[in-house]
Amino acid sequence: MEAIADRVIGLLGSLAFKELDILCNFQDDLESMNSMVSAIKAVLRDAEAKDMKDNLINDWLVKLKDVLLDAEDLLDAYSADELAREVMTKGKRAKGVRIFFSKSNRIVCAAKIGHEIRAIRKKLDGIFNEKNNLHLSKISSTASIESHDCRETYSFVREEDVVGRDEERKHLVSTLLDLDVKTNVSVVPIVGIGGLGKTTLAQQVYNDEAIKKHFELMKWVCVSDESSEFNNKKVAQNIIGHEIGGDVEKVTEALRDKIEGKLFLLVLDDFWNEDREKWLKLESLLRGGKKGSMIIVTTRSKIVAQIMGTFVPLYLDDLDFKNSWELFHRMAFKDGKEPDNQELVGIGRDIVRKCAGVPLAIRTIGSLLFTKKMGVSEWSYFRDNDLASIDSDDKNKIYSILKLSYDHLPSHLKNCFAFCSLFPKDYVIERTTLVQLWMAEGFIQPLDKHRCMEDVGDEYFKSYCQGACFKM
Template sequence: MDAIAVNVFQGLTSLALEEFKLLWNAKHDAESMKNTILAVRATLLDAEARANNNHQVSFWLKRLKDVLYDADDLLDGLSTEALRRGIVTRNKVAKKVRIFFSKSNQVVYNFKMADKLRELRRRLDEIDNDKKQFHFIDHTPRPLPVLEERKQTYSFVQEDEIIGREKEKDVILSYLLDGDAESSVSIIPIVGFGGLGKTTLAQIVYNHVDVQKHFGLQRWVCVSDEFDVKQIAQKILEQKSSKEMEEVQQDLRRLIEGKKFLIVLDNVWNEDVEIWHKLKCLLTTGVEGSMIIVTTRSEKVGRMMGTYSPIILEGLDGETSWNLFCSMAFEGGREPNDKELLEISNEVVKKCGGVPLAIRAVGRLVYDKVLEGLRDLSYFKEL
């Protein structure tokens, strides 16, 4: 619960709200929500301890969880839209590409988001007020960690989803398929900021045919929330139960005993080395050559958890960025015979800074507009 509360707090602190210049005191709503979240975090430890024996407290926590997840979804949407607007409107040819975001649509969107934010603030205030009846004991919450990617991920991906990461893929495969690996379990960290393709790279190697044959057991675990050893163990076991930690760790050790396994821990934020070692100790009964791939935005996590040197992802080069954009924006990935459109597109791609997520987002937008019939530049010239 604390992890999602921190997610929302950081989302409210982001530049997304400034980017939209939300109306009707939306900035006030955001500040109010931040203060309320800080107050609620101080009571979470006591509330969660009492929830098992008190249905009213349990229901209060459920209401809090619901509003926090709704706020997280809203802020995710704001961040994505801010990224798209920023890419398009801050370049030298913004006037020509205003097709992507009409002024009227921006105003409507801003009002809708402001209304939703205000409703979330009202719900959060109501929940905060209701907690007074429980007389929770305040505890000093843990320092705000760096929480980044939020969405749940999964193991499947199509091979053509990865562009420009062949070198990194080959390095990871060489580690995974190393027949001379002597450690009971080795860890390969993939490090990079959001949108660079850490998860996609992990998906590609996880599904590689040689990897599938090499490991007797494979598990994909999207960590995302708080780094909880019991929850991660249960995900590896593919079980949801009310078992005590002692039973869970026994089940986990039995599962991996005598097997060469590959486990992906996607979206790791935890920077507490002690918690990491607790999990690692439970994963030492596998066959030599067992592997764990960790994806993270934190270089500290990469260094702390890694057996191998971290695979550091950087932005795509210009040629690869352009090829990716064309594959998303134009039919069959072929460049159109339109000099001005190509010039505009090149400027937009440069502003993406080699970030695959941004390139894909803008490319899809261009493709959608082409499908709407806006194939010539007359529409651009009228703006």
């Protein structure tokens, strides 16, 4: 929404509309409209943060968006007409072109658009007046956000980057290396709510040197299918490593050939299917591995653990405060070092307690605060306002915390972030393609006309990766 408001303000201030003002004397309407949009923009962050809890604010935002989009369409249309006039009349001598783009004809066209602007301005008047009754606060714009170098991510997790799961890691490694197992393939379930670090723990074990030396074949498959349409053929193709055409028989034959007689480790990450019959069919395809082969399954469902597990499930608990604080200051403070400012440290500890030991929540909020100026007032405001609205006992608090991270994204990144929801879950998005799609949607707005849009889009992507959380 803030990005739309920015575009409207930019169009209102363009040279084309200064010319419209001269032709049709709509100066007061344009200035009034510009002032209203700017004033509304100042409270948009607060409104968008509260819209899920206040129906009046939600209705106000819906009406505002409709009017801003109407304004943007109208101003864009006039801008396009002016550009066409410049292109068509430059160096032209044709009488028809001169007549069509004559000053008198342009005055008639501009007058029509001017009347439409006046109608939109009146709608904005009403929305502007409603704003005063919604008790919205001005929240600092993206200009107050300090830029930091983007932290690079990797396809694996280093041991030193994981906090508080050492005992669980040792237990899993010991289980996977057990030489006394009686079955050809055994299943070790890791169970816990979203955000506890099931995937991170599995990655840590998967990259353990002893594990790599022990198993002949290792494969990581992200399942992530919450629907009832669990597809054994698709999972089998992922294990094989590429898609195979043909019927299920051809795929299953290729899977058996791949694992036959080999000591393998398979990770099925984010498993949802609770249909035991479908699991037994998949399991039967995996029995051809060498005795001692292992499957790690990460899941939020206890039922999945019961129908799949050979070993007792490993239930992940919340991090204790010591480990929670260590993870937080790694994410929130420069170079991961606790600052000397004890007041800031005290606020940080209060924030960590609110995260209730959920690693994803801690990482998300820590990363968010890392992008803000290291000031007590900003952190106090976040603790006492944004975070205070989240119930620590709510089992879905992680989603509220992730919503906070979205609310605090710069306006130009919100559209980019929301656009990615169009892709299927776990879809691998190619950066160049994504930037081009953002450009096509008009999400990338270079402040410097000399800068290449692709370069700006690349910076958007880096900032997006720094602030976004992709995996639960």
